[in-house]
Amino acid sequence: MAKLRLILGDQLNTRISSLSDVEKGDLIVMAEVWDEATYVRHHKQKIAFLFSAMRHFARQLEEAGHAVRYVRLDDAGNTGSLFGEVTRALKEFDADGIITTECGEWRLACDIKHWAEKLGLPVEIREDDRFVSTLREFRDWAGDRKTLRMEFFYREMRRKTGLLMDGNDPEGGEWNFDTENRKSLPKGYKSPARKTVQHDSVTKEVLTLVENRFGDHFGSLADFRYGVTRDQALRELDSFIETCLPDFGAYQDAMATGEDYLNHSLVSAYLNAGLLLPMEICEAAEEAFREGHAPLNAVEGFIRQIIGWREYVRGLYWLKMPDYAETNYLNSQRSLPAFYWTGDTDMHCISEAVRNTQEHAYAHHIQRLMVTGNFALLAGIKPQEINEWYLIVYADAYEWVQLPNTHGMAIFADGGMMGSKPYAASGAYINRMSNYCKSCRYAVSQKTGDDACPFNYLYWDFLDRNEKKLRKNGRMGLVFKNLDRKEEDEMTAIRDSARKFLDAL
Template identity: 60%
Template sequence: MPRLRLVLGDQLSDSIASLADYADGDLILMAEVAEETGYVPHHKKKIAFLFSAMRHFASRLEGGGKAVRYVRLDDPDNSGSLKGEVVRALKAGSYEEVVVVEPGEYRLKAEFETWSDQLGLPVRIRRDDRFICTLDRFNAWAEGRKRLTMEYFYREMRRETGLLMVGDEPEGGQWNFDKDNRKALPEDVSLPDRAFVEPDEMTRDVLTLVGDRFADHFGDLEPFGYAVTEEDARAQLDGFITQGLPCFGDYQDALKQGEAFLFHSVLALYMNAGLLDPLEVCRKVETAYRQGHAPLNAVEGFIRQILGWREYARGIYWRFMPDYLERNALEAHRKLPDFYWTADTEMACVRDVVTTTRKHAYAHHIQRLMVTGNFALLAGIDPREVNAWYLAVYADAYEWVEAPNTHGMALFADGGLMATKPYAASGSYINKMSDHCKGCSYAVSKKNGPKACPLNYLYWNFLMENEELLRGNHRLSMIYKTLDRMSDEKREAVRGDSHRFFKRIGIEQ
C-alpha cells in the first residue's frame, strides 16, 4: 500500500526524511494553508518567500518523477489547515499511512501526535535529521549540568565535526575569537553589493497572490529578491563567502543607519527553510579560511552562529517546551509599543531597525538583540507579545530558533537558563557601535530629562524594577554597586522620566 507524505514549508530539502524511501504509488502532499499564514501576522515577504520556495520545490520533485499533490492558497477547495488537506488527500486516494518529519514548532508537533487516532491510520513522525546535533545528543550533553552554557556545547560540536580543529586543539589556539569581532563600522568602509534574485514567473504569481490576500499584514512585499531555489541559495552562499565573509568578523556587531545587511550573510532563511544544509555551509566557509580567502576571526564567528547558537537554540527549545514560553522571570507585563509595527518613534536606533525589518523581513543579530530586544527588556514588555512580534516579522523565524533567542537571550524571561545575565544596555552601547545617535532627536549624552536618550534612564529603571531578582547575579555586582551610590534624588529622576516616557508611548501599567 502506498504512503501519503506530507512536506511542510520549511522542509524543502531533497534529503528530508519523509522522502527518504519514496516509492512508486506514494503521494507527496504540500499545501499553502490559511491556518499557517495567520496564527501570527507574518510579514508579507516571509509568506511570499515560503510560498514561492514551496512551489519551486514541488516543481523540482515533479520534474524528478515524483507524484505531488500541491494545494495553492487560492484553490477554492482549500480547507485552510494542514489536517484538512491531509483528510482531503486521504479521501482522494488509498494510503496505508501518513509520513511527516517532525515540525519546527511545538504546537504543530502536538497536533500531529493526535492525527493517528483522528484519521484512523498510522501517522509516522520522523526525526528531522537535517541538523548537525540530534536532540538525543543535545539532551545527553545537557543532562546533569547546572548551567547549559552555549560555549561548552559549541566546543563539543567542534570536536565532533572537526570544524576548525587541528587534531584535538582548536584552530589558532583558542575556541572563540569574539573579542576581535566588536568593531564599529568605519565611515569609509565599502559594503558588499547584494546580488538579489530577479523574481521569475512563478514568484511573480506568488507576489500577486500575497499582495491581494495579505494587504493588511506587516511589511513591504516588493522589491522582492530572495532566492527561492536551492541553486540560487547556493549562489547566495558563494556570494557571501566572496564578498561578505572577509570582513564579517570585524564588523558583525556594527550598526549603520539605513543599512540592513552590512557584511552579514542573510543565509538563515535558506537554512531554516531547507534550501541550504547547515553543515555544508560551515564546511564551505571553513574551506575559504583554509584557502586563505577569509581570516580566522570571521570564519570562527560565522561557524559559531550556526554550529553553536543555531543548534543550541534548537536543543533548548525542545528540551524545555512547552513550559519554556510560559516563563516570565522578570514579571514583565507592559504591552508592545505600536512603533514596533509603525516605526513611528523618535528613537533613531529603534526606528531604523523597525524600518529595516519592514522593508526586508530581516535585521541582523545585533539589531534584534541590542536594539529592539534591548528596548523590550528595559521597558518590561510582556514576553508573549515580543515573541509573537519576532515570529511574525522575520523571514527566517520559526519558533524553535526564534523563541530561545528572544525569550532567553533578549528578554531574560527564562531566568538565566541561556544567558548568565540580561543583555541590558544604555545608549552608550548604541553610540559606540553605530551612527544612529548622531541624527537622533534624543541626546545620548543626557541621562535625564525630556531630551535624554530613553535607553539611559530606562537602563537604571530596569535595574531598580528587577533589583530583588538580579542583585545576586555576580555579573551585575559592579553595576549594583554603582546603583547603591546613586542619590535618592537621582533615583526619583530615573523613575519619573521612565514613567513619563511609558505614558507618552502608551504602555504605562
C-alpha cells in the first residue's frame, strides 16, 4: 500500500531521508500552516523565504513525476496545523503509513511522536542524514566527558570527512588557524558586491501574502534578497567562493557601518532549509584551497564553522533538551529592551545590528554574538526573552541551532556547557573590530558617566555582580585580577553608571 510522506519546510532537498525510497503511488504532503508560521512572530522575510522555497520545491517534485499535495496558507479548509493537514490528507488518500524525517525542534518532535497513536497508523520518523555527524555519534563522543569542547569534536569531524587532511594530520600542521583571522578592516575596505536574485511570480505572490497576513510581524520585505531554489542557492555559494572566501578568515570578526555582509557566506538560511548540503559547501571551499584560490586560514576557518560549530550545536541541543532551555545560570531577570525591535538607541553598534536584522533577517556572527548578544549578557536580559528574539528575527533560525548559540554561547545561561567562559566584552572590543564607535554619540574612551560607552561600565558591573559564579572559572582569572585592581571609588562610579543606565532601559 501507499505511504504518505510529509516534508517539512526546512527539509527541501530531494535527498532527504523521507524520500529515499519514494514510490509511484505515494503521496508527498507539504503544508503552509498558521501554527508553524506564528508559534513565534517570525521575521516577515523568514516566512516569505520558506513559503516561496516550499512552493518551488513542491513544483520541482511534481515536475519529477511525484504526486504532491501542497496546501497553501489561504487554501479553503487549511486547518492551520501540521497534524490537521496530515489528518485531512489521510481522509482523501488511503495510506498504510506515514514517513517523515526527524524535525529540528523539540516542540514539534514531541508532537509528532504522538501521531501514530492518535492516527492509528504507523509513523516512521527517519534520521536526518543531512548532517555530517549522527546524533548517536555525538552522544558517544560526549559520553561522560566533563566538558564538551567544540574544538575536539571538530577534529573528529575533520578525520571523519577527510576535509583538509594530509593523511592522518591536519593540512598545514595545525587544526585551527584562528590566530591569522580576527583582523580589523583596512581603512576604506569595501566588501565584494553580492549577486541579486530576480524574483519570479511565485515569490512575488508570496511576498504579497506575507505582507497581507503577517504585516505586523518584525522586519521589512522591501529588500528581500533570498534565493528560493537550489539553483539560486548554488549560484550564491559559487559567488561566495569566487569573491568572498579568500578574505573570509581575515575579516571574519570585523564589523563596519553599512557593511551588512562583509565576506560572510550567507549560506545558513539555505543550509538549514535543505537547499544546500554541508558537505557540498565544504568540498567547494576545500577545492578553492587546493586550486590556490583561497588561503588555508580562510578555508579552515570556514569549514570549521560548518562541520565544527554547526554540527556541535545540533548535537548539544538534542543531547541536553528539554532541560537546557530552562537553565538561567546567571539568574538574569531584566526584560528585553524595546530597541531590540526598533533599533532606536544611541548605541550605534546595536542600532546597526538591528537595522541589518530588520532589513535582511540577517546579521553576521559577530554582530549576533558581540553586539546584541554581549549587550543581553551584560545587561542580564531574561534568557526566554532574548532567546525568542533570536528565534524570531533571523531567516536561518530554528531552535536546534539558535538555542545553543544564544542561550549557551551568547548569554552563558547554561553555565558553560557550550562555551568555556562568557563572551563578555567592553566597548574596547567593539571599537577594535569595527568603525561603529566613530559614529556613536557615546565615547568609547570614557569609562563612566552619561557620555561613556555603556558597554564599558556594564562590563565591569557584570563581572562585579556575577563574581561569585564566575571567579572560580579558570579562564576568568585575568579579568578578575583587573577587577580587583580597581579602586573603590571607581567601582562606585561604575555601579552608579550601570544602575542609572539599566533603570532607564
